[in-house]
Amino acid sequence: MRAKVDYWLVPVGDAPPIEAIAADYQEQRFRPHWHEGYAVGAVTRNKQGFRCRGRDWIAHEGDLMLINPREVHDGYALDGGWSTRMTYFEPAAFAALVPGLRGSPGWFAAPVVRSSALFDLFREWHDSTRVGLRVERLAQTAPLMAALSRTMQMESPVQTVTDSVLRIVSGPDGPMPASAAEGTLADESARPSRTTSWRRVKASTGVSSKILSSQLRLSDAKRQLASGAALVNAALDAGFYDQSHLSREFASAYGMTAGQFRRRQVENADRMRTQPDGATAMPLRVGRPTSAT
Incomplete structure (x- = not known):
């Protein structure tokens, strides 16, 4: 696996923290897996292939990838790899951040969305999560979550792990x-x-x-x-x-080793005890650096 991965955590009130990743992959292939929460990401270089909902999808530069909790998917490089920015929200954290939400936020209607406005908003918000503040205090959080909620439906997708x-x-x-x-x-x-x-x-x-x-x-x-x-x-x-x-097995599903994941979790817990208003300030670099264009 040739990759450069920066990984950090962003606190969300009393809910589990958001996991954030900025990565450049050259030859990565993710095994079929799922996440317990919502996965929201953007392709920032080239394109990524993945299988989800019984078919193959291609997310190009400028596209957003929206994966529901327990929705089985994989991921693989196409023609020189890809760069991406990803975030993973536990359902409780996602629901708490959607303005005016009452009840369940629902399900993303499509796994690939092309919207330049939403892409730019997500990328700006993703960059701002590095500054060391709780996500509720970031100016872009409310408009982003409102925009994401408009891509959702109440009916569950076909292939989720119930x-x-x-x-x-x-x-x-x-x-x-x-x-x-x-x-x-x-x-x-x-x-x-x-x-x-x-x-x-x-x-x-x-x-x-x-x-x-x-x-x-x-x-x-x-x-x-x-x-x-x-x-x-x-x-x-x-x-x-x-x-x-x-x-x-951990690296083939999540792109980092179990030890690297645990180290960041422990660092975040220690920081939250001493700096309860802050996020993890410095991202964790995983894997061998590669050049990104």
């Missing part, structure tokens, strides 16, 4: 460990009812039960790391073979 899907995949004992997930196909023949359920899961999400089980383990490990858990403990508790296994 709670019922998670119950089927995880079973009564939590996320399937890696050793069990690798034997899924062999085990299915002895359990026709579960096989039928897993086929329905693939039809509704577009990915296999093995990929979904892996993502459940990643989500579990990510929550533990955000709470300050040690890498080895998070890896084993979430069902990975070891710390290295977690870091490889």
Whole structure:
């Protein structure tokens, strides 16, 4: 993976912080995954390919990418890589920031949006999140969230990972460990009812039960790391073979290692204890720098 990634966190009242990324990717390929919150990003150089909602999409320079909570997608380079600015909002944080919202904010209607006004507004807001203020205090936050809310609908997209899907995949004992997930196909023949359920899961999400089980383990490990858990403990508790296994899987889904993610989370927690009105002031650089044009 040849990439330059800057990663920082921006506090949002009492809600979980917004994750912000500015990245330049040359050969990156993200595995199918989902986020627990809303992903909002802009392509600032070249173009990016990704699969979502049962088809392939291309986001060109100047386009916005809008991904819903638990909406399965991947990502891959096209013709020389791409540069992007991304943000990840937990649902509670997103809802709290939409002016005048009552109830659920709904779902993004389309994963790619071309609007020069919205692109410019998002890019200006994204730049302003680096200055060290809570997001509520940034002048661009209210107009951006109002504009994003106008791209949404109340009907859910087809391929989201619902709670019922998670119950089927995880079973009564939590996320399937890696050793069990690798034997899924062999085990299915002895359990026709579960096989039928897993086929329905693939039809509704577009990915296999093995990929979904892996993502459940990643989500579990990510929550533990955000709470300050040690890498080895998070890896084993979430069902990975070891710390290295977690870091490889983490990087293929999120573009940084588990250790790099945990370090920024710990830094943010420490800073918020001493500077409750500020965000993480300095971004974390991940990966090997490459030149961006």
